[in-house]
Amino acid sequence: MNIIVCVKRVPETTEADISIDKSGTDIDKSGLVFDLNEWDSYAIEEAILLKEKVGGTVTVLTLGGEESNESLRKCLAMGADEAIRLTDPAFIGSDGFATARILAEAIRKIPYDLILTGTQAEDDGYGQVGVAMAELLGIPHAAVVNRLEVQDRKVKAHRELEGGLEEVCEIDLPALLTIQTGINEPRYVSIMGIRKVAKKEIKTFGASDLNLKAEEVGLSGSNIKIEKVFLPPVGEGAELLEGKPEEIASKVFDILKDKGGLT
Amino acid sequence: MNEIIVLAEHRQGELRDVTWEMLSKGRQLAETLGAEIGVALLGKGVKNLAEALKPKAHRVFFVEDDRLEFYNSETYEKVLIQLITERRPFLTLIGHTATGMDFAPSLAARLKMPLATDCIEVDLQGETLSLTRQLYAGKVNGTVSFLKKDPYMVTVRSGSFPVLERDPLPGEVVSIPSPLTEEGLAKRFLQYVEAAVGEVDITQADILVSIGRGIKDSENIPMVKELAQALGAALSCSRPVVDKKWLPKGCQVGTSGKTVKPKVYIAIGISGAFQHVAGMKGAGTVIAINKDPKAPIFSVANYGIVADLFKMVPVLKDRIKELKQK
Numbered sequence: 001m002n003i004i005v006c007v008k009r010v011p012e013t014t015e016a017d018i019s020i021d022k023s024g025t026d027i028d029k030s031g032l033v034f035d036l037n038e039w040d041s042y043a044i045e046e047a048i049l050l051k052e053k054v055g056g057t058v059t060v061l062t063l064g065g066e067e068s069n070e071s072l073r074k075c076l077a078m079g080a081d082e083a084i085r086l087t088d089p090a091f092i093g094s095d096g097f098a099t100a101r102i103l104a105e106a107i108r109k110i111p112y113d114l115i116l117t118g119t120q121a122e123d124d125g126y127g128q129v130g131v132a133m134a135e136l137l138g139i140p141h142a143a144v145v146n147r148l149e150v151q152d153r154k155v156k157a158h159r160e161l162e163g164g165l166e167e168v169c170e171i172d173l174p175a176l177l178t179i180q181t182g183i184n185e186p187r188y189v190s191i192m193g194i195r196k197v198a199k200k201e202i203k204t205f206g207a208s209d210l211n212l213k214a215e216e217v218g219l220s221g222s223n224i225k226i227e228k229v230f231l232p233p234v235g236e237g238a239e240l241l242e243g244k245p246e247e248i249a250s251k252v253f254d255i256l257k258d259k260g261g262l263t
Numbered sequence: 264m265n266e267i268i269v270l271a272e273h274r275q276g277e278l279r280d281v282t283w284e285m286l287s288k289g290r291q292l293a294e295t296l297g298a299e300i301g302v303a304l305l306g307k308g309v310k311n312l313a314e315a316l317k318p319k320a321h322r323v324f325f326v327e328d329d330r331l332e333f334y335n336s337e338t339y340e341k342v343l344i345q346l347i348t349e350r351r352p353f354l355t356l357i358g359h360t361a362t363g364m365d366f367a368p369s370l371a372a373r374l375k376m377p378l379a380t381d382c383i384e385v386d387l388q389g390e391t392l393s394l395t396r397q398l399y400a401g402k403v404n405g406t407v408s409f410l411k412k413d414p415y416m417v418t419v420r421s422g423s424f425p426v427l428e429r430d431p432l433p434g435e436v437v438s439i440p441s442p443l444t445e446e447g448l449a450k451r452f453l454q455y456v457e458a459a460v461g462e463v464d465i466t467q468a469d470i471l472v473s474i475g476r477g478i479k480d481s482e483n484i485p486m487v488k489e490l491a492q493a494l495g496a497a498l499s500c501s502r503p504v505v506d507k508k509w510l511p512k513g514c515q516v517g518t519s520g521k522t523v524k525p526k527v528y529i530a531i532g533i534s535g536a537f538q539h540v541a542g543m544k545g546a547g548t549v550i551a552i553n554k555d556p557k558a559p560i561f562s563v564a565n566y567g568i569v570a571d572l573f574k575m576v577p578v579l580k581d582r583i584k585e586l587k588q589k
Contacts, residue, residue: 011399013399013400013402014400014476014534015555016402017557018399018402018403020403025405027398027399027402027403096368096378096380097368097371097372097377097378100368100372119364122399122400123398123399124398125381125396125397125398125399125400126380126381127359127364127368127380127381128367128368128378128380129368130368131364131365131366131367131368131369132368132369132371132372134369135368135369135370135372135373136372139449140337140449140450141336141365141369141450142336142365142450143336143361143364143365144361144364144365156453158456159361159365160361160519161274161361161362161455161519162279162360162361162518162519163518163519163520163521163522164457164458164512164513164515164519164520164521165274165455165456165457165458166455166456166457166458167333167334167361167452167454167455167456168452168453168454168455168456169335169450169451169452169453170450170451170453171449171450171451172449172450175449175450178364181502181503181506182502182505182506182507182508185507185508219410222410223377223378223379223409223410223411224377224378224379224394224407224408224409224410225407225408225409225410226398226405226406226407227393227405227406227407227408228405228406229398229403229404229405229406230403230404230405230406231403231404232397232401232402232403232404232559234562236562237561237562237567238549238551238561238562238564238565238566238567239565239566239567240566240567240568240569241566241567241568245570245574245575245578245579246578246582248568248570248575248578248579249575249578249579249581249582249583250582250586251566252529252550252566252568252579252582252583253582253583253586255527255548255550255566256470256494256527256583259526259527259547259548260469260526260527260547262470262494262495262527262587
């Protein structure tokens with residue numbers, strides 16, 4: 001079973017203080033910590049679990065500059081066998097569709113049975129690349145998968161729907177699945193583990209290696225463009241309870257009694 | 264004649280809210296454009312849904328086929344390729360839901376249509392669409408434009424648009440012959456499965472003590488359990504806590520979990536991502552504890568406490584025990 005996993009290096013923003021950069025079209029990323037996209041960490045773990053069960057190889061693929069090697073090495077340390085980085089100045093500005101096209105062209109050169117991606121990325125959150133790529137490659141797919149089982153040349157996938165419901169479907173291989181968080185428990189990678197794979201080769205391919213023309217990638221190959229970013233409007237907002245913790249606690253008690261919650 | 268087509272999303276015999284939201288927004292956009300609004304309904308035995316949709320559109324494109332009994336990206340794509348190619352609507356609106364996410368990107372790629380996903384606002388200036396979507400998990404909003412010509416496809420986030428009361432539209436039902444054949448599918452629907460209900464039904468609780476990513480470690484859960492006990496409350500959580508297996512799925516509040524309406528909801532270490540807020544905005548009173556004063560949860564909460572939860576929660580628990588005894 002040969003599995004390809006597409007991953008992305010993203011800035012961690014959940015607990016960070018965010019400001020807009022000079023271009024006005026992105027956030028200021030200086031000072032932010034980067035890591036493997038959370039959804040992708042579940043996708044790579046799922047691929048490695050499958051490999052451990054049925055054998056085969058795991059190839060990890062990313063699009064980005066040299067800094068993305070860090071994410072690839074994390075995947076190698078987790079247990080991926082090979083890493084490929086797609087990089088070219090022409091790729092800059094690619095939207096979800098152009099990204100899918102670049103990844104699909106690279107994947108055509110690799111034998112595979114299953115492709116896994118994260119359901120979405122923490123940064124742009126398009127939730128588009130995996131499913132678009134399946135179409136470009138002409139293979140079946142399922143999105144938002146939170147459980148999977150491979151049997152013969154088929155995969156049984158549970159898709160997470162709204163309200164605690166799941167849809168179970170059966171898909172012929174080769175196929176592409178986009179993986180939802182919580183499907184497994186991504187293994188911990190130590191610094192020693194990353195050091196062990198520090199010298200492992202990371203192959204790189206550019207636009208010409210993939211027979212992609214300049215107008216097919218980057219902004220010219222894209223369908224959408226971010227014109228500007230801005231901080232979301234703040235709603236009316238909460239009444240802040242201030243004071244010493246004990247005083248705040250007394251206020252909370254009063255609110256709970258008043259609002260009928262506490263009996 | 265120009266047209267905007269909304270895809271009706273339905274499951275287990277019911278139209279989903281996002282359908283009405285898209286129809287409301289779509290009608291407004293169609294009026295700006297001098298166009299008409301249509302709605303596409305695919306299914307089996309859903310004539311009643313077609314009737315329900317009639318007042319909301321000029322046309323209901325109705326495709327009935329046994330093979331459309333359950334949603335499947337492959338059958339949906341085949342039907343919609345035919346419909347969009349024939350009608351060539353200026354804009355197709357689809358929900359950015361578990362369904363829309365499963366087929367809109369591949370349908371757009373197949374039809375070579377520009378697609379913008381997960382939009383929270385859709386504006387028209389003349390014939391130019393301007394979209395708003397969130398980036399970096401809601402930390403910033405972005406204005407997005409299309410670089411190519413129409414027809415366009417946009418997927419919209421549930422809960423983004425109000426459903427406005429309007430005069431009914433003619434709603435002509437246009438039955439479209441299904442293009443599906445006996446040809447085998449590479450993807451087959453098997454069944455629906457309900458997630459297991461936890462020991463406690465969080466939808467029935469008067470007070471919910473709810474924890475998020477800020478709880479940091481499973482070791483810290485007993486601390487909030489004690490607070491919940493002191494309050495006679497049930498313990499619930501946001502997605503990251505379930506993803507890490509610290510609490511069972513039955514405790515999850517949000518789009519993919521439960522929708523709750525307690526009298527009081529105490530959000531502890533929850534940033535307030537829209538997926539979570541969608542599940543708890545019906546609460547009577549919301550009290551939020553978070554160390555980040557900019558956390559989105561403070562714009563939905565009635566009362567906010569900007570504090571380190573590890574300091575605040577134990578004090579709160581002791582004080583509540585003490586005051587309850589008085």
